[in-house]
Amino acid sequence: MNTFSKQPPGIQAALNQESAPARSERIQSSGRIPEARLTSLGRRRSLDLLSVIAGAAFCVGMAMTLHAEPTHSITIDGNFSDWATVPSHSDPVGGPGVLHDGIPDTHDTDHSGPNDIPVYVNHPDIDLVEYKFTHDASNLYAYFRATGQIGRTISNASKHGRYYVIVTLDVDNNLTTGYPVHEGGYFPTSAGYDMNMEVEYYDGVFNTGHYLNHGALNQPELDAAIQDQTNGIVRVLPGTYDYYSQWVWFDSPGAGSYQLPPPDNNASITFVADKGPVYQGIIRIALSPDKHEAEMVAPFRGFMRSPGGDPIIALGNTIGISISLEASPELSPQPNTEWASDTGNPILGYFLEHPEPQLKIAPFVQNGNVVLSWLNDATGMKLQRTPSLTVPDWQFVGGSDTTNQMILPIGSGSAFFRLMEP
Numbered sequence: 001m002n003t004f005s006k007q008p009p010g011i012q013a014a015l016n017q018e019s020a021p022a023r024s025e026r027i028q029s030s031g032r033i034p035e036a037r038l039t040s041l042g043r044r045r046s047l048d049l050l051s052v053i054a055g056a057a058f059c060v061g062m063a064m065t066l067h068a069e070p071t072h073s074i075t076i077d078g079n080f081s082d083w084a085t086v087p088s089h090s091d092p093v094g095g096p097g098v099l100h101d102g103i104p105d106t107h108d109t110d111h112s113g114p115n116d117i118p119v120y121v122n123h124p125d126i127d128l129v130e131y132k133f134t135h136d137a138s139n140l141y142a143y144f145r146a147t148g149q150i151g152r153t154i155s156n157a158s159k160h161g162r163y164y165v166i167v168t169l170d171v172d173n174n175l176t177t178g179y180p181v182h183e184g185g186y187f188p189t190s191a192g193y194d195m196n197m198e199v200e201y202y203d204g205v206f207n208t209g210h211y212l213n214h215g216a217l218n219q220p221e222l223d224a225a226i227q228d229q230t231n232g233i234v235r236v237l238p239g240t241y242d243y244y245s246q247w248v249w250f251d252s253p254g255a256g257s258y259q260l261p262p263p264d265n266n267a268s269i270t271f272v273a274d275k276g277p278v279y280q281g282i283i284r285i286a287l288s289p290d291k292h293e294a295e296m297v298a299p300f301r302g303f304m305r306s307p308g309g310d311p312i313i314a315l316g317n318t319i320g321i322s323i324s325l326e327a328s329p330e331l332s333p334q335p336n337t338e339w340a341s342d343t344g345n346p347i348l349g350y351f352l353e354h355p356e357p358q359l360k361i362a363p364f365v366q367n368g369n370v371v372l373s374w375l376n377d378a379t380g381m382k383l384q385r386t387p388s389l390t391v392p393d394w395q396f397v398g399g400s401d402t403t404n405q406m407i408l409p410i411g412s413g414s415a416f417f418r419l420m421e422p
Contacts, residue, residue, distance in 0.1 A: 069134070069135070069351055069352070071135060071136045071355040071377050072134040073376060074136075074141040074295060076285065076286045083132055083134075083143050086134045087132065088130055088132055089130065089131050089344055089345065091129050091130065091342065091345075092105045094122075094123075094127040094342065096120060096122075097120075101187075101345075103187045104118060106120065106122065106123055106341075106342045107120055107121055107342075108338045108339065108340060109341050110338070111187075114180065114189060116187075118187055121339075121340035123327060123332035123336070124147040124148030124332075124333075125147075125148035125327055125332070126340050126342050127148060128144060128145075128323070128343070130143075131144050131145070133321050133323070133350065136378075137355050137377065138299055138300050138301070138380030138401075139297050139300065140299075141297050141298075142321075142323060144325065146292055149292065150292065150293070151163050151285075151291060151294070153201050153203065153205075153327070153330070154204065154331050160202065160204075161327070162202050162274065162327065163201040163326070163328070164198060164199070164324075164326040164327070165199040166198050166323065167197045167298070168193045168195075169194065169197065169313075169319055169322075170320030170321075171312050171313060172317075173192075173319060174192055175191045176192070176238060177192060177194055177215070177236050178191070178192050179191070179238075180192075181193055181241075181324075186341055186343040188343060188345065190346040190348075193214065193322060194236050195211060195312070196211065196212035196214075197296070197298035198211075198246070199283065199285045199296060200274060202274070206278065206280075208272050208280075209281055209282075209284060210246045210247060210279075211298070211304075212246040213225060213239075214241065214244045215234065215235055215237040215238070215239045216240070217238060217239060219243065221243065222243040222245065226245050229247060231260065232260040232269075232305055233304060233305060233307055234303065234304040235306070236312070245271060246272055247270060248270050249299075249302035250267060250268050250269065250270070250281050251266065251267055251282055252266070252267070253266055253268050256268030256270040256281075257271070281302070282299050282301075283299075284297050311422075314421060315352050316351075316352060318349060318351050319350050319352065320346055320350065321346060323344045323347075324342065325342050326339065327339065327340060327341075357375055357378035358374055360373050365410060368410055369409055370408055371407050373404060374404050376404045378419065379402070379403065380402075381419040382397075382400055382401045382420045383397040383419055384417065384419075385397055385408075385417050386415075386416050388416070392416070397417075
């Protein structure tokens with residue numbers, strides 16, 4: 001068996017497109033596909049090729065991450081059965097005298113000191129009682145369950161309510177960047193939060209699903225951050241709640257106000273503010289019929305890239321998560337004039353585990369074509385091919401990042417395939 005290691009991140013398989021016998025004593029070209037051999041190498045970002053076999057049979061060796069969060073692909077459709085195996089986190093059911101870490105569970109948002117004790121507010125719609133968080137190869141997902149109705153806002157001639165579904169992220173696992181959530185009136189507090197994935201409801205309807213960056217301490221720093229973001233760049237820096245930018249990402253170069261440069265030149269963004277207008281970008285949310293539950297997706301790409309070109313959110317990263325619900329007072333039990341929020345305990349040290357793609361080559365040629373497939377949970381990874389590993393020339397296989405199967409013509413000579421992170 002020929003082995004290859006220390007390749008660029010990805011999982012590779014090889015197909016010899018001539019009908020030569022297999023160059024392996026262990027595996028013959030019998031048409032059978034052996035089980036993948038998994039090699040535990042600890043936490044690392046690369047998923048390395050460890051074997052290449054001629055013919056239709058093959059074996060893959062893959063670096064696996066230990067003690068990491070498993071991946072789940074979630075369909076955002078208001079059917080929550082695909083969340084059944086995702087770990088659940090609970091939060092107290094709010095009410096008079098109900099405390100969460102010594103703080104009223106549902107409370108006002110006027111307090112912003114690290115040692116403040118906010119005031120109890122009766123607002124069932126923001127009373128978070130359960131939450132979950134997961135990911136797949138290219139998306140972050142969050143689940144929320146509340147006592148009241150998620151996203152409910154008033155809409156009449158004189159009142160236009162607001163409601164926020166919030167996932168705050170420590171994207172670099174570093175407490176010295178970003179800001180502590182108490183600055184925004186969210187308790188219990190924790191620190192180091194750089195970015196949000198967030199949905200706003202306003203005036204009775206969905207308004208925007210947007211990304212936020214808290215990486216500025218003053219207006220000149222915020223102006224510089226916004227300029228960077230028009231070019232698809234986020235600098236992860238110390239920040240404060242009061243200075244932030246927020247944008248909607250579109251998978252279309254002309255849908256937003258700013259077309260991004262390569263490699264994201266097929267996308268664009270629009271900077272947005274609270275209270276409209278309505279924009280539907282790539283962040284999506286779905287509610288249960290009774291509105292007690294919600295599920296949300298934020299694709300990795302909307303978090304942008306570092307100045308060096310690395311995705312801010314990528315497989316192999318460790319992040320922190322704080323989940324909150326927040327709303328204006330109009331639909332809370334009256335009389336009440338206070339905004340209210342409820343924040344769960346943070347999920348810390350969340351490792352973005354690589355999915356197990358299990359890249360396979362079908363054992364038989366079909367009408368002169370070879371069929372390559374991988375697990376659905378790895379949809380979003382990119383298939384690449386090269387005619388040689390001596391002087392590799394890896395080329396992206398068009399359309400492979402939106403599916404988990406490709407049918408390709410055999411041609412002549414050899415072809416080597418790998419799956420790469422998005």
